[in-house]
Amino acid sequence: MTTGAPRPLKFSISGFPEYLPEHRQVEQRWLAIVAEVFSSYGYVNIETPSVEKVATLANKGEDVDKEIYALARLNTRGEGSSEAKLALHYDLTVPFARYVADHHQNLSFPFKRYQSQRVWRGERPQEGRYREFTQCDIDVVGNETISDFYDGEMLEVVMLALERMEVGPILFQISNRKLLQGLGEALDVADITSLARLLDKIGKLTEDAIHASLVADLGLSPEAATTCLKFASIRGDYADVVARLGEIGVGGPSIEAGLGELRRVVDHVGQAMPASFKLEIDLSIARGFDYYTGVVYEARFIDYPKYPSICAGGRYENLVASFAKKSFPGVGVSIGLTRIFTKLLSEGRLPEARPSPTDVLIARLPESDAGALLALASALRGRGMKVELFAEAPALDKQLKYASRKKIPYVLFPFADGHQIKAMETGVQSPFDRQSFSLGD
Amino acid sequence: MTTGAPRPLKFSISGFPEYLPEHRQVEQRWLAIVAEVFSSYGYVNIETPSVEKVATLANKGEDVDKEIYALARLNTRGEGSSEAKLALHYDLTVPFARYVADHHQNLSFPFKRYQSQRVWRGERPQEGRYREFTQCDIDVVGNETISDFYDGEMLEVVMLALERMEVGPILFQISNRKLLQGLGEALDVADITSLARLLDKIGKLTEDAIHASLVADLGLSPEAATTCLKFASIRGDYADVVARLGEIGVGGPSIEAGLGELRRVVDHVGQAMPASFKLEIDLSIARGFDYYTGVVYEARFIDYPKYPSICAGGRYENLVASFAKKSFPGVGVSIGLTRIFTKLLSEGRLPEARPSPTDVLIARLPESDAGALLALASALRGRGMKVELFAEAPALDKQLKYASRKKIPYVLFPFADGHQIKAMETGVQSPFDRQSFSLGD
Numbered sequence: 040m041t042t043g044a045p046r047p048l049k050f051s052i053s054g055f056p057e058y059l060p061e062h063r064q065v066e067q068r069w070l071a072i073v074a075e076v077f078s079s080y081g082y083v084n085i086e087t088p089s090v091e092k093v094a095t096l097a098n099k100g101e102d103v104d105k106e107i108y109a110l111a112r113l114n115t116r117g118e119g120s121s122e123a124k125l126a127l128h129y130d131l132t133v134p135f136a137r138y139v140a141d142h143h144q145n146l147s148f149p150f151k152r153y154q155s156q157r158v159w160r161g162e163r164p165q166e167g168r169y170r171e172f173t174q175c176d177i178d179v180v181g182n183e184t185i186s187d188f189y190d191g192e193m194l195e196v197v198m199l200a201l202e203r204m205e206v207g208p209i210l211f212q213i214s215n216r217k218l219l220q221g222l223g224e225a226l227d228v229a230d231i232t233s234l235a236r237l238l239d240k241i242g243k244l245t246e247d248a249i250h251a252s253l254v255a256d257l258g259l260s261p262e263a264a265t266t267c268l269k270f271a272s273i274r275g276d277y278a279d280v281v282a283r284l285g286e287i288g289v290g291g292p293s294i295e296a297g298l299g300e301l302r303r304v305v306d307h308v309g310q311a312m313p314a315s316f317k318l319e320i321d322l323s324i325a326r327g328f329d330y331y332t333g334v335v336y337e338a339r340f341i342d343y344p345k346y347p348s349i350c351a352g353g354r355y356e357n358l359v360a361s362f363a364k365k366s367f368p369g370v371g372v373s374i375g376l377t378r379i380f381t382k383l384l385s386e387g388r389l390p391e392a393r394p395s396p397t398d399v400l401i402a403r404l405p406e407s408d409a410g411a412l413l414a415l416a417s418a419l420r421g422r423g424m425k426v427e428l429f430a431e432a433p434a435l436d437k438q439l440k441y442a443s444r445k446k447i448p449y450v451l452f453p454f455a456d457g458h459q460i461k462a463m464e465t466g467v468q469s470p471f472d473r474q475s476f477s478l479g480d
Numbered sequence: 481m482t483t484g485a486p487r488p489l490k491f492s493i494s495g496f497p498e499y500l501p502e503h504r505q506v507e508q509r510w511l512a513i514v515a516e517v518f519s520s521y522g523y524v525n526i527e528t529p530s531v532e533k534v535a536t537l538a539n540k541g542e543d544v545d546k547e548i549y550a551l552a553r554l555n556t557r558g559e560g561s562s563e564a565k566l567a568l569h570y571d572l573t574v575p576f577a578r579y580v581a582d583h584h585q586n587l588s589f590p591f592k593r594y595q596s597q598r599v600w601r602g603e604r605p606q607e608g609r610y611r612e613f614t615q616c617d618i619d620v621v622g623n624e625t626i627s628d629f630y631d632g633e634m635l636e637v638v639m640l641a642l643e644r645m646e647v648g649p650i651l652f653q654i655s656n657r658k659l660l661q662g663l664g665e666a667l668d669v670a671d672i673t674s675l676a677r678l679l680d681k682i683g684k685l686t687e688d689a690i691h692a693s694l695v696a697d698l699g700l701s702p703e704a705a706t707t708c709l710k711f712a713s714i715r716g717d718y719a720d721v722v723a724r725l726g727e728i729g730v731g732g733p734s735i736e737a738g739l740g741e742l743r744r745v746v747d748h749v750g751q752a753m754p755a756s757f758k759l760e761i762d763l764s765i766a767r768g769f770d771y772y773t774g775v776v777y778e779a780r781f782i783d784y785p786k787y788p789s790i791c792a793g794g795r796y797e798n799l800v801a802s803f804a805k806k807s808f809p810g811v812g813v814s815i816g817l818t819r820i821f822t823k824l825l826s827e828g829r830l831p832e833a834r835p836s837p838t839d840v841l842i843a844r845l846p847e848s849d850a851g852a853l854l855a856l857a858s859a860l861r862g863r864g865m866k867v868e869l870f871a872e873a874p875a876l877d878k879q880l881k882y883a884s885r886k887k888i889p890y891v892l893f894p895f896a897d898g899h900q901i902k903a904m905e906t907g908v909q910s911p912f913d914r915q916s917f918s919l920g921d
Binding site: 050051052055057058059060063067078079080082083084088089090091092093097106108109110112113125126127138141142145146147157159161171188192307310413417420424425427428431441444447 | 491492496499500501505519525527530538547550552579586592593612627636747748752838841854861865866869872886888
């Protein structure tokens, strides 16, 4: 396994990934694993349009506004048509909130859904960051309340999906916005959102720059700013975190509540965690989006920690409330499928897949009866095989070469004096019996 | 089965369909059928980005240019950034052609692919027409040549997929651009593209208007224009069409070639055609896109012929050639999944699906051990069941009501003195045995 930076990928349209058939097969398999695992916990699939009204998307935090792609009809720009108010969604959380607000009368709560769709962000393409990418989101929302049982279930489900995808060792980091709230209360900082955004910059900006900003922009004393940085440097298991918070003297009811919820998450996933995964509490995890109010999650590749997070999410109380009069609190996680996939692709670590789904190629001979071949192909398909008919009747070596290039495992020769089947891997050719033949023979 | 106009559907964002979970389950099932049938003939799945360069998309015919959605970054409009040259694709044929041109050195020919993706057209939303919709495309392209065997295979595959989707009786109409070519040769019309576009308006414009346009715009004599309209009114089986072409005196090598190819298609699908489907040759079928050069296909609902076509495609010789120096002729068909789906949805004709995938809900009692319930749920999932754990422990009737609303078939009560399982449909409750229980018990 490589541990260095993945080799950069080049796509026809910069920032818009596109794969060869043999790689797409792997992506499809991953999407099927996500669907299977998520639905096995009772989460139902939905999709939302690729667009939302601009008013729905804008001002949700993390400076995404400037990355939003608006739609403008070609050749009619400036006409002020209604489409000017539509834009491609940049995540699946905001569209899901709008969906719940619009359809809540036809949904049953707690509503458990997953959603695997493309999203768009007009940022500069770079390692792990694309302008179009697929996210696999899983969320549960309640009507007015939602049990914190789901804080743990989220992590359990997402870990299981990633384990089945065999993407390598992953570090899961969790924190809780309530701890930040408690920090703010202890230091008399009212603007928790700005505090979260600033601490989210750790690793991107220097500690000195963040310290200066805490003092200048949030009005903290230098000592309080130092406490914030100490707080954000806390990481470890549950006992470590409790001890360190005591050392820096940050406590109170919000801290207690936040720690209690983290404890429940740790207990939930504790035993079932895959051996190659690690879970730690890391108080620098704040998540840039404003809407999180409780547990927050992030995940990274252990072998390449500088790579952007491959999984993220958290609990929100007010997200849907901005669209509906009722409150629909929830908790969710998003898997960055494209980000994970392109890393493995660039490292040549994707499992091998065939460039064609065909199991059996039926060769064509000059004397073949067209109708008989069609009927033979249909009969084999009816038994679950993927069967391709060679269209014309050139020399057999040409037909064999085609099968070999597409890695088709079997070639059937419909000789008039008895059909033969050739297993391409072994080269063994044997009489073909329509009733008894099965793949794997 | 209703035969009138479907009831119009209303969506949160006009022209952008969005479904409730129980309807999305049916759409997913249809997509799975398409994938299964298409791949069973050796077609491999690919996806392309949602965008192409504007230069790639523009000027392909059928007046789509003005319906193209270009991307413009919000708050940076007019900056002339590179994204200004990207637009959402309006079909999957043009992106596929660009894909083949870009990747042909890594593909094996004939290259058989299918592609189920969303496409976008900024037209006025109306019955069967949306701004965002899903198409399921199947195409095969050759390197320099492509056998006309595939003209028939296309129709066979698409018919099988639509039959399995159980969408009702369908009329398939085929024609051949070579017949139009022959008509043009017989009448001395050089601009076959304009002739095709005009005849494609039959049904949309009056015959008089088309006649006038043939004379005024294409310079035909009134008699020749009348022959064109007679030509375009020809429909029936192969023998009918041959006879009628003879009656109006249109013949020649292009007509012979076109008829020969249609004959092969009819023979190919002849016996295998589903009983509720009809196939006819209809010389008014011209397809608006410029790139077709041979057999063309369209399909419509028999019970509602005014509804826009639900399937369309044809053979092209030059499409990919506009991107690559080599020639990659091909043939393909597109299924208008959203158009079919929304019609059945609006008529209440979709098969019933559950709003949740859960097979077994494990109820929670105040005395339940959380870890034991998690382990029980995992064990059942390991046996292929979809299992949901109730998050908290309210009164059991509340938990049963939840299962009933979500149409979950089984509820498991983890009583300390022996687990019980209740089949919701029959109301029968019986002892639960972890080893022997299976769905369908």
